Amino acid sequence: MTNSFYPPIRTLMGPGPSDVSPRVLEALSRPTIGHLDPAFIEMMDEVKELLQFAFQTENSLTLPVSAPGSAGMETVFANLLEAGDKVVTCQNGVFGGRMKENVERYGATAIMVEDEWGTPVDPDKVEQALKENPDAKVLGFVHAETSTGVRSDAEALCALASKYEVISIVDTVTSLAGIEVDVDGWGIDAAYSGTQKCLSCVPGLSPVSFSSRAADIVRNRKHRVQSWFLDLNLVMGYWGTDAKRSYHHTAPVNSLYALHEALVILKEEGLDQSWARHALNHQAFAAGIEQLGLSFIVAENYRLPQLNAVTIPEGIDEAAVRNQLLENYNLEIGAGLGSLAGKVWRIGLMGFASNRKNVLFCLSSLANVLTEMGANVDGQAANLAALDTYKRS
Amino acid sequence: MTNSFYPPIRTLMGPGPSDVSPRVLEALSRPTIGHLDPAFIEMMDEVKELLQFAFQTENSLTLPVSAPGSAGMETVFANLLEAGDKVVTCQNGVFGGRMKENVERYGATAIMVEDEWGTPVDPDKVEQALKENPDAKVLGFVHAETSTGVRSDAEALCALASKYEVISIVDTVTSLAGIEVDVDGWGIDAAYSGTQKCLSCVPGLSPVSFSSRAADIVRNRKHRVQSWFLDLNLVMGYWGTDAKRSYHHTAPVNSLYALHEALVILKEEGLDQSWARHALNHQAFAAGIEQLGLSFIVAENYRLPQLNAVTIPEGIDEAAVRNQLLENYNLEIGAGLGSLAGKVWRIGLMGFASNRKNVLFCLSSLANVLTEMGANVDGQAANLAALDTYKRS
Numbered sequence: 001m002t003n004s005f006y007p008p009i010r011t012l013m014g015p016g017p018s019d020v021s022p023r024v025l026e027a028l029s030r031p032t033i034g035h036l037d038p039a040f041i042e043m044m045d046e047v048k049e050l051l052q053f054a055f056q057t058e059n060s061l062t063l064p065v066s067a068p069g070s071a072g073m074e075t076v077f078a079n080l081l082e083a084g085d086k087v088v089t090c091q092n093g094v095f096g097g098r099m100k101e102n103v104e105r106y107g108a109t110a111i112m113v114e115d116e117w118g119t120p121v122d123p124d125k126v127e128q129a130l131k132e133n134p135d136a137k138v139l140g141f142v143h144a145e146t147s148t149g150v151r152s153d154a155e156a157l158c159a160l161a162s163k164y165e166v167i168s169i170v171d172t173v174t175s176l177a178g179i180e181v182d183v184d185g186w187g188i189d190a191a192y193s194g195t196q197k198c199l200s201c202v203p204g205l206s207p208v209s210f211s212s213r214a215a216d217i218v219r220n221r222k223h224r225v226q227s228w229f230l231d232l233n234l235v236m237g238y239w240g241t242d243a244k245r246s247y248h249h250t251a252p253v254n255s256l257y258a259l260h261e262a263l264v265i266l267k268e269e270g271l272d273q274s275w276a277r278h279a280l281n282h283q284a285f286a287a288g289i290e291q292l293g294l295s296f297i298v299a300e301n302y303r304l305p306q307l308n309a310v311t312i313p314e315g316i317d318e319a320a321v322r323n324q325l326l327e328n329y330n331l332e333i334g335a336g337l338g339s340l341a342g343k344v345w346r347i348g349l350m351g352f353a354s355n356r357k358n359v360l361f362c363l364s365s366l367a368n369v370l371t372e373m374g375a376n377v378d379g380q381a382a383n384l385a386a387l388d389t390y391k392r393s
Numbered sequence: 394m395t396n397s398f399y400p401p402i403r404t405l406m407g408p409g410p411s412d413v414s415p416r417v418l419e420a421l422s423r424p425t426i427g428h429l430d431p432a433f434i435e436m437m438d439e440v441k442e443l444l445q446f447a448f449q450t451e452n453s454l455t456l457p458v459s460a461p462g463s464a465g466m467e468t469v470f471a472n473l474l475e476a477g478d479k480v481v482t483c484q485n486g487v488f489g490g491r492m493k494e495n496v497e498r499y500g501a502t503a504i505m506v507e508d509e510w511g512t513p514v515d516p517d518k519v520e521q522a523l524k525e526n527p528d529a530k531v532l533g534f535v536h537a538e539t540s541t542g543v544r545s546d547a548e549a550l551c552a553l554a555s556k557y558e559v560i561s562i563v564d565t566v567t568s569l570a571g572i573e574v575d576v577d578g579w580g581i582d583a584a585y586s587g588t589q590k591c592l593s594c595v596p597g598l599s600p601v602s603f604s605s606r607a608a609d610i611v612r613n614r615k616h617r618v619q620s621w622f623l624d625l626n627l628v629m630g631y632w633g634t635d636a637k638r639s640y641h642h643t644a645p646v647n648s649l650y651a652l653h654e655a656l657v658i659l660k661e662e663g664l665d666q667s668w669a670r671h672a673l674n675h676q677a678f679a680a681g682i683e684q685l686g687l688s689f690i691v692a693e694n695y696r697l698p699q700l701n702a703v704t705i706p707e708g709i710d711e712a713a714v715r716n717q718l719l720e721n722y723n724l725e726i727g728a729g730l731g732s733l734a735g736k737v738w739r740i741g742l743m744g745f746a747s748n749r750k751n752v753l754f755c756l757s758s759l760a761n762v763l764t765e766m767g768a769n770v771d772g773q774a775a776n777l778a779a780l781d782t783y784k785r786s
Contacts, residue, residue: 002442002656005420005653005654007424007425007426007430012427014427016643017427017643017646020425023397025425028647029419029422031403032412032589032595033400033401033410033725034407037400037403043398043400046395046398049395066461066464067459067464067622068642069642070641071460074620074622098621105617106619196643202425202645202646203644203646203647204647226498226499227498227619227620228463228467229460229461229467249463250409250461250462250463250587250596251461252596252645254413254421254651257398258647261398264395264397267394268394332426
């Protein structure tokens with residue numbers, strides 16, 4: 001007979017999922033009600049408003065897709081692209097590559113703008129590509145590359161989209177709530193995100209937001225979206241602004257309780273405060289990491305505070321370190337992904353997990369493990385360097 | 394400022410979601426761990442084994458899709474169909490119609506076999522269609538029509554699929570765990586289900602199972618699946634049998650804890666016992682319903698014990714009854730769907746909600762509301778009729 005599963009209690013400092021607040025876990029376990037229950041419909045309206053707050057937008061087409069972040073990405077591409085469209089697609093990591101995959105699966109052509117992994121998308125190259133492709137319909141890029149820890153200048157890139165009259169699609173999976181995302185201010189046409197990063201909610205939902213211009217494209221498609229499940233023209237009937245909601249699919253009721261609670265927590269804290277907290281914990285962590293003699297692969301100006309891609313000391317077996325941290329400290333940090341596999345650790349300080357305790361615990365634990373493996377590092381000095389940053393803040 | 398959301402405590406006797414066991418809600422709220430954590434991978438293996446148990450199959454391609462039932466339906470059609478395929482598609486309710494929608498969106502042709510709503514799929518008509526279409530690739534039908542409460546003879550229909558050498562796709566969303574589903578015994582090639590019906594888990598996941606023949610079709614497609622998220626050739630890398638799991642999307646970790654627990658509960662009870670419980674509670678409920686002078690739209694032999702489509706007394710405002718039940722009794726029953734809208738109530742006795750307390754409570758509450766609306770019904774007599782059924786069992 002199979003027994004109930006009791007997970008180990010981990011500290012989640014990988015690329016996501018991040019530690020989930022006890023408040024969110026408790027909300028998740030509240031009794032299930034019907035997906036057309038008037039009380040639930042009211043909560044859905046609040047979720048939409050709270051997402052508008054998080055994305056800084058008044059877009060009425062703002063809702064959580066009932067599936068993980070990669071389905072949110074696909075929702076955006078599936079609904080905005082038609083076969084034959086041209087998409088200027090920026091790749092500086094794994095998730096730009098996934099954009100390309102989406103573009104091509106939907107029968108569109110990806111005009112690639114490639115930048116080295118660990119560097120931001122270069123606006124000059126993007127402008128060049130837009131100039132050379134006056135028939136492009138879309139500019140797609142990743143705001144916060146989870147595979148490298150780099151931030152691209154979404155504001156500048158969206159300004160180029162506007163100048164060359166293309167629709168902007170922006171991956172905000174890892175940026176939302178961790179660094180500034182200003183959908184209306186920057187003129188983002190379509191953004192998608194995930195719940196398991198800086199929102200510190202459980203994985204499984206994907207918030208999306210479409211400008212009215214993008215929503216019009218969805219409404220006036222030449223061919224309907226191949227996917228019934230992701231077709232926003234149908235999803236809108238359930239999440240729409242009409243008083244009467246029509247059944248499309250059965251919403252993941254409890255996961256939406258959790259997202260509601262995570263967004264209430266974000267609103268209580270405030271966006272500015274959340275960004276400032278992520279920035280401060282990153283600075284403290286960085287001071288400690290540098291004290292340990294490790295370095296970041298991303299230049300300081302473009303580093304994501306919530307996702308730290310850190311180099312591995314010579315001669316150290318990076319996987320063994322991660323295993324030790326997991327087994328002996330219940331601490332999860334992330335491996336490198338794609339071309340950075342084996343070359344970096346990805347250490348997340350996302351949402352609820354972005355706190356002083358985690359910063360100090362991770363520095364000490366990492367130093368302990370490295371010391372046991374023969375490296376000459378000083379965990380206490382790393383802790384003191386981090387604390388000094390907090391004191392000076 | 395938006396407040397935390399505390400849902401009302403309902404009794405869920407609609408077409409799903411059904412009442413969720415406190416054990417499942419508690420499992421849902423256990424601390425999140427990483428989707429590549431070794432402890433999580435081990436749990437995933439158990440979920441697969443438990444789903445094999447529930448579906449009565451040894452199919453190695455058996456897993457929960459990370460999205461609701463309608464995405465599970467789409468996963469099956471998206472992976473098995475290519476443009477130009479012919480699908481004999483049976484429609485005797487809303488969900489057969491959704492199959493047609495899927496078939497057509499994926500560029501295939503639906504050869505429709507239509508039966509009246511409330512009656513089962515007619516095997517003679519299906520055989521005729523298969524004879525007339527020797528180039529058909531697939532037979533698709535709904536085992537348990539949630540819109541009408543009818544059971545079709547899946548065993549007989551799968552035998553026809555085998556005889557005419559087509560792949561069988563079977564919608565088991567509402568049947569799984571409520572009535573017999575025997576994937577291997579009946580030779581089902583692809584089945585999909587939902588978690589929020591007779592498994593009494595939270596909504597948001599969709600168990601699917603593919604025979605080795607169906608899995609081969611997925612592996613040897615001429616054109617890749619348009620959807621990246623639903624492409625099983627990629628999903629298998631994460632859920633696959635290899636010791637090394639590769640990242641595809643971030644799994645809905647906590648929802649999978651809940652599904653694991655729901656399946657452990659099912660295994661503890663046993664499949665036979667679960668089916669017998671659903672049957673008995675239905676019989677008791679039916680005795681009470683008939684005592685109230687109401688009737689079923691489905692003939693006794695084809696009724697689903699877990700989904701009771703019940704007629705509405707003359708002159709009664711069916712929506713007002715549902716509202717009263719919700720407001721004054723916190724009891725949710727379902728409205729009619731599609732062509733049965735306004736003509737029936739759909740009363741679920743699914744999974745954890747299939748119990749004596751719910752049977753008696755629903756009969757009493759319904760009788761109270763009908764009495765207040767001027768109908769001449771006797772709730773106590775209905776209760777006693779139900780109790781008599783339990784006594785004689």
